[in-house]
Every structure is written in C-alpha cells, then in structure tokens.
Amino acid sequence: MRWVNRQIDRKDRLLLGAAPILLLVLVYLVLAAQRHAANPFDKILPLPDGMAKAMAALLFEPDQLSGNFVFWADTLASLERLGLGLGIATLMALLVGLVVGLLPPVRATFGPLITGIAVIPPIALLPILFIALGLGETSKVALIVIGIAPVMIRDIAAHVAALPREQIIKAQTLGASSWQILIRVALPQAMPRLLHAIRLSLGPAWVFLISAEAIAADVGLGYRIFLVRRYLSMDVIIPYVAWIALLAIAMDVALSTLSRKAFPWAHGAGH
C-alpha cells in the first residue's frame, strides 16, 4: 500500500504522536543522568526531582520579599498582559478589518498606512514604546498589539474583500444598506477567520510578551526565565518553558473548539 493512502486510526495516532515526545524525554533523562553521575551538582541538565524541588518553592511557598506565590504571580501577570494584548488586537482586527475590507473608500484611505505599520519590525518600536509609555504594563501590552494587530487586520480585510461579489450584490437586491451588509453578511463570515487569525497570532504574541518582560519587568513568566538565567537555574527555566507551551496549547485548542462549536457552517458541514 502506498504511504499516501495509509490512514491511521485514533488509537494508533495517539501512540505514534507520543512516541517522538517520549523519545526526546528519554534522551534528556539519559544525558542528565550521565552528567549527574560525573558531577552530582550539575546545573545544566537538572533531573526531574531537582526541577520538582525548585518548582515547589515557587509554587507553594510565598516569596520572602513580596509575600507572593511567585509562579502564580508570574502566570497571572503574563496572562493578563497577553489577554489584554490579544483582546485589543482582536477588537481592532474586527473593527478595522471589516470596514477596510468592505468599504473601498476606507480601504483607499487606510490601506497604505496599515501596510506600512505591518512591515515595521515591532521589536524596533519597543524603545519608542518604553520612552513614550514608560516601563509599566502599557508598553508591554502595546508591543503585543502593535506586533500582531496589523497582520490580523490585513488578514480579516483580505478575507472580507474576497467574499464573492455575488453575495454583496445579492444583499443589495434584498434591500441591504452598507451597514446591514457589514453586520449581517461580512461580520458573521469574518468571525471564524478571526478565531483562526488569533490562533496564528498566539505564537508571535508570546514572543513579544517574553521579549518585553525580559527587557523591563518585575514579574512575569518571561521576566522569571531571564532573571534565573543569571544563576544557571535550568531547574526553573525548563518547567517554566513547559508551562508556557502548555498554556499556548490550551489556548489553541480552546479557540479551535470554539470555532467549530460556534460556526458549524464554516467547518464543512455537508459536502
């Protein structure tokens, strides 16, 4: 049988998918064990019990200076920044993307500006943001928004502009105004695409979050990773990175499920 025709059933898929991950974990454990055999105080490849011990302190014991549970305070601060950034960017993508995609005069006016902003590397703007908005939360959220909003806006605008001309004409023959076409024809059809755009923007959003936190912050997942790097604390960095990955996967799955549940018509119901 040709490989292109080999379908994998659900049980085998889980098994096959887990295999390379388990293999990587195994390779890591073997290497870590070897290093610890040579030097019991090795910090570069910590063993699971070392990570558990280091993390337990951050998870369950309040910090002596601030009285916070460090891990949870970091998670909360990062998710708050990420959520705000994603939320504002999503709202902008929806509002601006819809009108730019649907209304030719608006597209002619703002299209070049959006394209211009989109090509600027967002990290290059970070100094400007720090100078203009200070080192607080605002500049971190702003970096995420500036980093992902232009791409999302352009995606939504392109999607709306690509709606079949026949649909827009048909709506007009049914008596719809520009406003009615916007909210009843373009908006609902942009929603599944918007969720998709958020999913694709999650990766860049995390990059901008960690970057902003690494440069100027006093709490946050990215801040912690870059702080403990000074002490070679791989036993904290590795669990933190795993935790970030877990959060990102959870968000992606949640968005994908939401899209399928809320917009069944967009997910190939029928033929």
Next chain:
Amino acid sequence: MSALLTLRDVWVEYGDKVVLEKVNLGVEAGAFVSIIGPSGAGKSTLLRVILGQEAPTQGSILLDGQPLAPECGPDRGVVFQRYSVFPHLTALENTVFGLECAKAPFLTRLYGSARRAAMGEATAMLQAVGLGDSLHVYPAQLSGGMQQRLAIAQALVKRPRILLLDEPFGALDPGIRADMHALIVKLWRDYALTIIMVTHDLREAFTLGTRVLAIDKRRHDPHAPHRYGATAVYDLPLRDRVAPVAQAEAEIASETTCSS
C-alpha cells in the same frame, strides 16, 4: 403598450473596448425574456447593467419610466449561477434576510409579531420553491439545485419588479435542470413575474421564454475586433408558445452558425 423596463441607446465601454453598442430594448410586464449569444458577447454585461451593478457608459435605463440609479436595489431581484446564497445563514434565515433589511434598518433583526409574520412569509416562499423540509439547513448541506431554489425564494420574497437570472441552471445536471424549468415557469405564472434570463442553452431559452433576444456583434473589424460592440441582433417574440418553438429554434441555430 408601455414597457416596464426600457433601455435607450445603451453603450458599455471598458477603456477603448466596446462591449455593448446602441442597445434599445423595451420589456413589458409579465414577459419572460431569454438572452442568448456567443460567449463573451456581452450577455452578462447587459444583465449587470440592468441590475445596476454597472453603469452604462452612455444611454439611459428606465424602470416604470423612472431612470435607474447605477446601484442595485430591491426592485430588481437576481439569481446568479453560484454564490448567491449566504453560507452562514440557514435556508429560512437566508429568505427572511430581505424582509429584515426593509423593516429593521439598524439591527436587521425582527422581534415578536413582526418576526413571526416575516418567518411565516419566508416559510411559505420556501414551500413554494419546494424547500419546505429544509428550513433549518445551511446552504452547504443543500445540493446545487436546492441552493438555486433557495436563491430564487430569497429573491422572490422581496417581490421584485423584475427577476434577473444569470445562467441560473448552468451548473446543474440535466434531470435537475428540467425540474428547475418547471419550477421557474410555475413561479412566473403564479407570481406574475417579469423575468430576464441569460443562458447559453438555446433549448432552455426557447422553451422558457416568451421572447428571445440574441446578442452579438453586428459589425466586425478584423484589425480592431474590440472597437465594435454587441447589440440585440435578433428579437424573436414567441407569443404562441406551442408550435413555432421548434421552427424558431432551428432558424436561430442556422442563423447563429451562419453569422459566426
């Protein structure tokens, strides 16, 4: 007899390419006009001009004696070959949409008794086109023929003065097409519609129409083929729709082969 729709000396040009030239046309209320012609002759352009999707370069179009704005409106309904239903709305929502647009300009949603009345009207329309059992189904779950039925119901619920059909049955297989022919003739009679249909199927044009318009170029310049546009070269009224059909069909077939 006063015409419902009048085209006076209509020209359509794209740059220096002339697509339609000097089209003069009067369509009476209750007519079923079929427009035929070779590919690229400007059949669809003519339909788009009547629809208001495009403005003529010169000339005027009158509906009930009033000049038409170069914009689509609820007085002219349309069914395209594809993409003329909204994929995110169920069949019933697709049909109610036209009623909601007129009665709820801001929210485009109706509530209470107005909503029930609109739902009832839309349901009746869907039953008339044979979709009474598929009210809550999304277009993607409907077959091609059923999607076209839905597109027709959606247009008719607005009671347009003229229904424009742009190769509406072109993508359907022959059996379904015959059903759709029967349906459109029934609707045309029941609702006293005025229909203008573009088609590339001669048999369809002659069996359905009360009048057949053939669009083609009258003149041809071999060095600059784009400088002459198409116009109505034949205008065949088919008043007695039983006997002359076959004869006229043979006639137009031979004439189109001669002129090409």
